[in-house]
Amino acid sequence: MTGWLDALIQGILLGGLYALFAAGLSLIFGVMRLVNLAHGDLIVLAAFAILVLAERLGLDPFAATLAALPVMFVAGFALQYVLLNRTLGRDLLPPLLVTFGLSIIIQNGLLQFFSADSQRLRSGAIETASIALGGGIAVGVVPLLTLLSAISVIVILNLVFYRTPLGRAFRATSDDLEVAQLMGIDHSRIFAIAMGLACIMVTVAALYLGLRANFDPTIGPARLLYAFEAVIIGGLGSFWGTLAGGIVLGLAQSIGARIDPEWQILSGHLAFLVVLALRPRGLFPRALD
């Protein structure tokens, strides 16, 4: 029994990580209907950025992440402003193919710089620390922090999106680009800001990715798939839905792993396909697509 309860708890905590992966993707889609196929690779890129900053500046991963946030914001802003804004329009192909090409470039660029070796973010004692919940169940501090960070990110995201002028500008631009311009909204800048924010969330996700497990330049695409699945399961247009989707995915993987460790990832994918077949709009849809 404790085995299953443990799997449940681990699944929820894992869901926090997936929600972090997905938050940025959800924002970008909500603002500009762009699906960035390089999203997972940006997470890996951020992880390497944290690694480099930690080593160069002699910081622990948390401090290095704080240092990496502005860097990644600027990188995301520039990426959108210079490259991705050119791909937006009515045609589906350019953003998809350009971000796909970008994914390949980032992966291989990282391979060139860092080799294919596995890396890890070291944070000392906190890595193995855990909190006993009684009944033989313990919760790792890092996974718990991951879930709490995910919830915080979603709360902040909702705040920004629904309670600030910037968020109004996001929603207006997403509703009607032409009329948004009539409000004085420079959509190129707005999109770039959104991508910058997404990259900040990606960086937070990268911290917990790197703390939790090894990473190397090629693991990006798998993270993209998890992020995407979390968004779809949760339902487009809802940030809380994205959190829920991440948790559902985490639970599916965790339960699958309990049955057979080799089935972990497959269980997640299958759960996604089942949700897609039965509830195509996700569990908590909001968008008026």
Place this chain on the structure above:
Amino acid sequence: MTGDGAPPTPQTFRIETAGGAARAAAAGACVILLLLAALPAFAGRDLIEDLIFLFYMLALAQCWNLLAGYAGLISVGQQAFVGLGGYLLFALTLWGGLDPLFAIPIAGAVSALLALPTALVVFRLRGAYFAIGTWVVAEVYRLAFAQIKDLGGGTGTALAPSVTSAALGIDRVKSLLDVRTPAARDIVSYWIALALMAGTLAVIYAILRSRRGLALGAIRDQEAAAAGLGVDIYRIKLAVYVASAAMTGMVGALIYLQKARISPDAAFSVLDWTAYVIFIVVIGGIGTMEGPVVGTIIFYLMQHYLADFGASYLILLGTLGIIVMLFAPRGIWGFVSERTNLTLFPTRRRLVVDGGDGEA
């Protein structure tokens, strides 16, 4: 002209697709096909292997182009059917003792069958989400096949030479061309690849010239308008998806017959069976049949000379793809045909007016 009071001759209209250049190209294509078929008689093994690669990449590219360039189905998951075809070939030959030559069309049929339920789920997604959905499906296939221990599990397995050499026709080839078994195997693979490539081109060309093809052109250009005109978009997309899966499955079977070694990571590789294919179609020219031909040739040359540069080569491919997508979205062939109005695979309809008192 008819001043004698007789009733005027009615004008008639007909739809023409082929133009002069196209007819010349058709004749040329037949000649080329014959030459290619006869090639093994005087070509070395290296050239034959290179051409096999070229043929199957072209076939894959044409299938992807049909999906994305005509039906608007941008799939990043075609590797699902390549791998499926490959594993089916192995399963049918290893377990069923079937001749590889017969296993190939069966692989195609099974791929088509599996494509149906796949489509039913994945079609619930649109645009970029559809793309990623197809990727997820491919991953499911990969992870599922990695569980089948009898086919090598996660590390894969190989086809014993005895199996591949038992293929129909190898003995004939050996005596006809006076070559040893390995070379004969390659030659048979070569002819299968040539047949698959030509067959794929023929099927796609036939689809595009049919009435369905006209609908596809409409869907590609303006889906909402097409739907408004009564075009049953869902059925057509489904048909195209299934047809594409069947052809891709057969090509996958051939690829792994020739490689004689399969593993889940290789068979379901996004890079080999999607990234390279997309690159080919984008560089060559999406939405035309000539584009993938141009793209495949260019890709083959790049692969031949630059693949040794590893990660740098891939960065170059990615960058080139992005540049072409941004600045020449119709690809090289699009660039050429816009300026010269050249068409080798004519699929566009022209209205020709005959007879009557007017001009023809």
Place this chain on the structure above:
Amino acid sequence: MALLATRNLMAFYGDFQALYGIDTILDPSETIAIIGANGAGKSTYLKAIAGLIAGAADSVLLDGRPIGSHPAAAIVKLGIALVPEGRRLFPSLTVEENLLIGGYGRKTRGPWSLDRVYALFPVLKQRRSSATPTLSGGQQQMAAIGRALMSNPRILLCDEISLGLAPIIIADIYAALPQIKAEGTSVVLVEQDIAQAMKVADRVYCFQEGRLSLSGRPRDLTREQIHRAYFGS
């Protein structure tokens, strides 16, 4: 010098030419009306001024300065606000949020604020937290006008604000115009409702198939003249 002038203004939708060299003038605190049949180019004219359609730099002059090639977001900052045809409120924003976003681009101090707009259109205050699709046509039109006013524009461009509305609602909306004019805002009205336009405008321009067919003061123009200019001979 005219506040806003168009000089040989031309506009294209791809290969299709919608405007063939339009010359108009708007003086400070003036209200001009643009009338004409469907497809005459009236909306196109407003869109060109608002920066939604690209044009030659000197085809539109504000205080004598060329602004014809400025993008829409920049035009708002210069003090020209468009109330678009069909209202086009943002469905993801509440009424109040729609008003607030009107002031996003231009932060100039002026007579118009949230409270002032609510004073002009009290019903908007009642429905401030509603989603805009739940509003009636007239209420949506008021919200759209209020939204444009939030940028404290020097020039308000109104594209067919009476479209699809019942006469009594139209009267309500037009009743707000004097207050807008009283704040010194110049107004360009594109209208299908000729009677209403003639009542409030200082001058009238008539468009016909992309060209100016008539201009003058309402009281100086006869019905026959207008009819001919509107429909062509």
